[in-house]
Amino acid sequence: MIEEPPQLTLRENFPRPRPDQIAAFRGVPTGFVCDAMGGQGALDSRIRPIGDGRDTDCTAVGTALVADNGPQEILATMAALHILQPGDIVVAAVHGHRNCSASGDQFCGMLRNKGATGFVTDGEMRDYDGIVETGLPVWCTGLSPNSPYAHGPARVGFGAVVGGRQINSGDIIVADRNGVVVVPHADIDAVIAQVAQVRALEDALEKKVKAGFCRMEPIEEMIADGRAVIVK
DSSP states (O other): OOOOOOSEEEOOOOOOOOHHHHHTTTTOOHHHHHHHTTTOOBOOTTOEEGGGGSSSOOOEEEEEEEEEOOTTBOHHHHHHHHHOOTTEEEEEEOTTOOSSBSOOHHHHHHHHHHTOOEEEESSBBOOHHHHHHHTOOEEESOBOOOOOBOOOOEEESSEEEETTEEEETTOEEEEETTEEEEEOGGGHHHHHHHHHHHHHHHHHHHHHHHTTOOOOHHHHHHHHTTSSOOOO
């Protein structure tokens, strides 16, 4: 027979980003971060700010603490509270399971009490009004009042595929109204450098647009060199 896995496995000492690395992403739109990573990095668009952000702050930057649950499970999510450090964002993987809550207001309140800066899940949530009251920024796929279980097996501090992206504990999560982006730990410094270039280009273009600019120069070049043809 296949040996039964441990009911719960926790990993505390995964590589973490430095405070200055996290600070470098504060105030940076998720679109800029994706541009800095070649147009990629965002989780599935079904993972959205709870209530589409109408009642809550939906901006968060922090260290990913991955809680890998099975479908309809929350044991890993519960255990994440045990090793959570201030500034962490708990990423609760339920492998896209629907029609069951991945967390609720009381747990979000405990996360807030311990210093978490956000909660992300590829599942649904419940207790909307209570979650809003906690003030914790939350991203999820919707709402369901159905109750989960806490039997395991579960792993915390490792990684999981969430919203079509591999997220490892120690990556940086940048989230806002537009969605959730993961910056792999190994790429943090390179992305920070690229974000600075993206911001400079965006700032320059914004000034031009506000001054009346309304041309798409690459299209003009294609017409000029014959790559594009205008049919009259």
